[in-house]
Amino acid sequence: xxxxxxxxxxxxxxxxxxxxxxxxxxxxxxxxxxxxxxxxxxxxxxxxxxxxxxxxxxxxxxxxxxxxxxxxxxxxxxxxxxxxxxxxxxxxxxxxxxxxxxxxxxxxxxxxxxxxxxxxxxxxxxxxxxxxxxxxxxxxxxxxxxxxxxxxxxxxxxxxxxxxxxxxxxxxxxxxxxxxxxxx
Numbered sequence: 001x002x003x004x005x006x007x008x009x010x011x012x013x014x015x016x017x018x019x020x021x022x023x024x025x026x027x028x029x030x031x032x033x034x035x036x037x038x039x040x041x042x043x044x045x046x047x048x049x050x051x052x053x054x055x056x057x058x059x060x061x062x063x064x065x066x067x068x069x070x071x072x073x074x075x076x077x078x079x080x081x082x083x084x085x086x087x088x089x090x091x092x093x094x095x096x097x098x099x100x101x102x103x104x105x106x107x108x109x110x111x112x113x114x115x116x117x118x119x120x121x122x123x124x125x126x127x128x129x130x131x132x133x134x135x136x137x138x139x140x141x142x143x144x145x146x147x148x149x150x151x152x153x154x155x156x157x158x159x160x161x162x163x164x165x166x167x168x169x170x171x172x173x174x175x176x177x178x179x180x181x182x183x184x
Contacts, residue, residue: 004036005045014053024056024067031071033078052078062122064129076121080114 005013011021025035025043033052036044045053052074059070 002046002048005047005050007043007045010045010050010053013050014057016057021053024053027067027071028052028056028074031075033071033075064126069125069129073121073125077118 007018007021011018014021016024029035035049036046038044055077056070056074059065059073060067065073
């Protein structure tokens with residue numbers, strides 16, 4: 001059975017504080033990653049969990065990667081790791097294993113293919129993030145234009161209402177003045 005790490009040990013291994021570890025673990029659990037909990041609900045981390053958290057931190061360090069995207073990346077990475085470990089177990093269970101060199105070349109080819117696939121995913125994510133940033137900048141610009149228009153409209157309305165109020169006061173004052181023919 002693999003070793004279980006306490007949260008404080010994981011914090012020390014990864015160089016993060018307790019709040020950050022809790023936040024990362026909660027985020028991963030929110031995306032379906034299973035972290036062991038004891039009968040009191042406290043987390044216990046296995047080596048695979050520490051690796052997943054390291055990968056999460058690695059993803060967050062990349063340009064344009066949000067915590068949300070990093071969690072999705074870890075889940076994808078984790079599922080690919082599980083698939084590759086199942087494939088390796090199937091290869092080991094064969095009664096007549098093929099030449100070791102062929103297996104290593106196949107593993108290298110798989111690894112290169114997976115790396116290329118991850119690079120494509122990263123490039124797609126970066127492209128999407130750039131498109132999102134452009135859309136957000138455009139929307140922010142439109143919002144600023146609308147705000148300026150509303151402010152100008154409010155200013156014009158305020159000025160018009162002041163002018164109308166002044167005209168009304170003048171008309172009231174004029175109507176209350178005694179006319180020269182009424183003095184006699």
